[in-house]
Amino acid sequence: MADSRATQPKVTYATLSAGQTPEFNKAYDEAAERVRKDLGKTYPNLIGGREVAARDTFPDTSPSDTRVVLGRFAAGSRDDARAAIAAARKAYESIWRDLPWKERVGYIRKVAAAIERHRYDLSALLSMEVGKNRLEAMGDVQETADLMSYYCDQVEEHGGFETPMQTLSEKEANRDVLRPYGVWVIISPFNFPMALSGGPSSGALLGGNTVILKPASDAPLTGYRLAECYREAGLPDGVFNFITGPGSTVGDELVNNPGVDGILFTGSKQVGFGIYRDFAKDYPKPCITEMGGKNPALVTATADLDVATDGVLKSAFGLQGQKCSACSRVYVDQKVARAFNHLLVDKTRKIVIGDPVKKENWLGPVINKAAYENYARYTAIGRKDGRILVGGEPLKREPYDHGYFVQPTVIGGLPQDHALSRDEMFLPITCVWEVASLDEALTLANRTEYGLTAGLFSTDQKEIDTFFNRIEAGVVYVNRRAGATTGAWPGVNPFGGWKGSGSSGKASGGPYYVAQFMREQSRTLIRG
Numbered sequence: 001m002a003d004s005r006a007t008q009p010k011v012t013y014a015t016l017s018a019g020q021t022p023e024f025n026k027a028y029d030e031a032a033e034r035v036r037k038d039l040g041k042t043y044p045n046l047i048g049g050r051e052v053a054a055r056d057t058f059p060d061t062s063p064s065d066t067r068v069v070l071g072r073f074a075a076g077s078r079d080d081a082r083a084a085i086a087a088a089r090k091a092y093e094s095i096w097r098d099l100p101w102k103e104r105v106g107y108i109r110k111v112a113a114a115i116e117r118h119r120y121d122l123s124a125l126l127s128m129e130v131g132k133n134r135l136e137a138m139g140d141v142q143e144t145a146d147l148m149s150y151y152c153d154q155v156e157e158h159g160g161f162e163t164p165m166q167t168l169s170e171k172e173a174n175r176d177v178l179r180p181y182g183v184w185v186i187i188s189p190f191n192f193p194m195a196l197s198g199g200p201s202s203g204a205l206l207g208g209n210t211v212i213l214k215p216a217s218d219a220p221l222t223g224y225r226l227a228e229c230y231r232e233a234g235l236p237d238g239v240f241n242f243i244t245g246p247g248s249t250v251g252d253e254l255v256n257n258p259g260v261d262g263i264l265f266t267g268s269k270q271v272g273f274g275i276y277r278d279f280a281k282d283y284p285k286p287c288i289t290e291m292g293g294k295n296p297a298l299v300t301a302t303a304d305l306d307v308a309t310d311g312v313l314k315s316a317f318g319l320q321g322q323k324c325s326a327c328s329r330v331y332v333d334q335k336v337a338r339a340f341n342h343l344l345v346d347k348t349r350k351i352v353i354g355d356p357v358k359k360e361n362w363l364g365p366v367i368n369k370a371a372y373e374n375y376a377r378y379t380a381i382g383r384k385d386g387r388i389l390v391g392g393e394p395l396k397r398e399p400y401d402h403g404y405f406v407q408p409t410v411i412g413g414l415p416q417d418h419a420l421s422r423d424e425m426f427l428p429i430t431c432v433w434e435v436a437s438l439d440e441a442l443t444l445a446n447r448t449e450y451g452l453t454a455g456l457f458s459t460d461q462k463e464i465d466t467f468f469n470r471i472e473a474g475v476v477y478v479n480r481r482a483g484a485t486t487g488a489w490p491g492v493n494p495f496g497g498w499k500g501s502g503s504s505g506k507a508s509g510g511p512y513y514v515a516q517f518m519r520e521q522s523r524t525l526i527r528g
């Protein structure tokens with residue numbers, strides 16, 4: 001990968017629109033050229049510092065144009081997973097566990113620097129592999145580097161999680177230390193293939209554990225490039241291992257093999273809750289599952305509707321609605337519902353759809369055929385049981401004919417307890433319901449198995465206080481034009497879900513994150 005350290009301002013999800021400067025576009029265009037020249041190669045697994053060639057492979061294609069093969073990856077087997085576990089165990093016991101924490105921090109800071117250096121190439125790749133527009137892609141890359149830096153800061157701030165304790169006699173020296181568990185598996189989803197591979201793996205490594213990363217089969221190339229950043233930072237062999245293949249075989253082996261000490265999974269509730277139930281067998285083991293969301297925005301009669309519609313639009317359709325924090329439900333006070341819907345529909349019609357590598361396009365394709373088919377199914381249900389206010393059609397003609405492009409869609413007129421108010425969908429579809437009061441909106445907003453994010457638009461302090469006190473979600477925003485329910489940033493908005501959205505009650509990018517990968521040991525030494 002080429003060095004692209006540059007003089008650009010930092011892109012975050014909340015400053016996306018400000019980020020696309022001419023310099024940014026030039027650097028991104030050059031990176032896209034470079035990345036394209038490299039497409040179509042076959043990639044190995046990385047186990048114990050060695051490249052392990054694939055016996056069987058699967059193609060990684062672009063959702064913008066399925067004729068484009070980005071790379072071929074190992075359709076790994078259970079044996080590959082076992083080899084990765086053995087390599088991670090060896091590296092844990094022989095070097096990483098006993099390395100002074102300051103050295104671990106030094107390595108992870110180097111990984112963050114490598115990611116920053118390659119950020120344009122990585123961003124262009126993300127656009128091609130998962131359909132992120134250029135700024136969303138840069139956000140994912142920058143977030144990864146910032147997560148790593150923030151976690152390093154946290155470890156330093158806590159002195160490596162070693163705390164002197166009180167004593168009961170002069171001869172006693174007491175310390176409380178957080179120690180690693182051993183081998184951690186990181187299973188990541190397709191939608192933030194950098195941040196949700198790099199953030200968790202760096203957290204586990206900083207805690208003194210060794211890691212096996214299994215990326216989503218829709219985004220293995222980004223995972224591989226991240227592994228290269230780890231390699232560039234010079235991590236000892238076997239400390240970070242990379243293995244691709246189906247969740248149903250490779251993933252299943254990683255989850256059920258007794259040699260694994262901890263798992264951090266990010267993905268759907270269906271898969272994650274299954275792993276949570278299966279993982280611990282002989283004794284409890286840490287299993288952190290970050291799962292889906294059915295995130296509501298609430299709009300009261302006092303809201304600024306221009307701000308509210310901007311915020312809802314960005315969160316409903318950013319990354320084609322495929323964020324765990326996507327806004328898929330909107331509860332609007334009936335007094336302003338007509339005006340709100342009108343404005344939202346108008347703004348939605350102006351969204352520019354197309355190849356996300358091109359700077360003019362904001363909405364890219366959905367990830368794969370299954371998502372494309374789900375879109376047809378959900379819009380048909382919406383049309384039957386409610387009303388499509390805007391959108392509702394897949395895009396089949398040129399230039400969309402080889403990708404999974406669909407129209408952003410707003411649905412109204414559904415019954416309050418309709419299936420579309422419960423299913424995550426994970427598509428550029430949002431549904432709007434009219435409500436009589438904030439009280440009703442809150443009751444409906446909380447009527448879900450999920451509890452990830454939520455947003456309120458109101459200019460009334462009493463309403464704002466009521467929302468903060470009653471909403472059941474881990475990440476909540478009020479009056480956020482940059483995103484009603486999306487766009488958390490490390491060290492700024494810690495990100496983690498309640499209820500069916502997350503198992504640990506602790507958030508990524510937050511002050512308690514790294515400690516989750518460690519266990520407490522109370523050490524008493526009697527002298528003389």
Ligand code: NAP
Pocket residue numbers: 187188189190191192196214215216217218245246247248250251252255266267268269271272275290291292293323324325424426452497501502
């Ligand atoms: P997914 O289908 O659940 O897959 C997630 C990961 O799990 C992939 O790497 C997948 O591998 C693997 N997997 C599948 N079955 C497995 C099994 N039996 N054992 C072990 N691993 C298995 O999710 P996705 O479609 O990639 O991502 C979208 C979901 O992630 C949404 O529900 C979204 O809300 C959630 N998400 C949550 C957060 C959060 O922070 N809470 C953030 C982002 C996304 P394969 O790809 O090979 O099947």
